[in-house]
Amino acid sequence: MNRNYSHADNLIHQFDTVLRTLIPRAAVASRPSPATADIQDDEMTADERRHAAGLMRVNHTGEVCAQALYQGQGCTAKLPEVRSQMEHSAQEEIDHLAWCDERLQELDSRTSVLNPVFYAASFGLGAVAGAIGDRISLGFVAATEEQVGKHLDEHMVKLPAGDHRSRAVLRQMAIDEAHHAHLALEAGGARFPAPVKFGMSLMSKVMTKSVYRF
Numbered sequence: 009m010n011r012n013y014s015h016a017d018n019l020i021h022q023f024d025t026v027l028r029t030l031i032p033r034a035a036v037a038s039r040p041s042p043a044t045a046d047i048q049d050d051e052m053t054a055d056e057r058r059h060a061a062g063l064m065r066v067n068h069t070g071e072v073c074a075q076a077l078y079q080g081q082g083c084t085a086k087l088p089e090v091r092s093q094m095e096h097s098a099q100e101e102i103d104h105l106a107w108c109d110e111r112l113q114e115l116d117s118r119t120s121v122l123n124p125v126f127y128a129a130s131f132g133l134g135a136v137a138g139a140i141g142d143r144i145s146l147g148f149v150a151a152t153e154e155q156v157g158k159h160l161d162e163h164m165v166k167l168p169a170g171d172h173r174s175r176a177v178l179r180q181m182a183i184d185e186a187h188h189a190h191l192a193l194e195a196g197g198a199r200f201p202a203p204v205k206f207g208m209s210l211m212s213k214v215m216t217k218s219v220y221r222f
Contacts, residue, residue, distance in 0.1 A: 025098075029075045029105065030127060032119050037106035038099060042180040043173035050170030060171045061117035062220040063163045067178065068108035069120045069219045070156055070212075073130040075101045077152060080134025081145045100184050107177045114173065120219040146197030151205055153189035155212050157182055 028034045052060070078098035112118060120126075137148040160182040167174050193199065200208075 056168035076130035084138030
């Protein structure tokens, strides 16, 4: 039986999602981590572990941004089926958050202190895209997921050779992100031109350089 949620219920749900996104170790995955017990790392130096942690911190913040983007779009999307798709994809992004957070703990590291800033910016962009129209909103999702996928592919190469557990996590994340992009375009999302994608790429590089260390 479907329940009609009040405005207050939706606000509480949104606030709960914000907390689960931004508070370390608060996100709970609905799927087990791809870094299963039979996948073990080779010996890594302190520098290699620090480098792996920096990359995984970037990936975690990328998922914070994706989660905020979906939440912002879900608030302003006009068609119910679009909102439903946003919610489903957002749940998979929660899985990614939890997996990256868990991996950072294994590497004796932490999530970025800049996450609230990037969350707020991404939520605003998502809300604006959703308000403009579902076609633009879905196109923004597809373009964003494409950028994330490129980062994941690069990071799988940049990870230390012995870091098999992080690589397993990123491999599944890349599969999910490609699926999200496909669904967004299939649902009618606009294909953004190259100059727009280039601008998005420049913004993502700012995030990557700042979050790697902080």
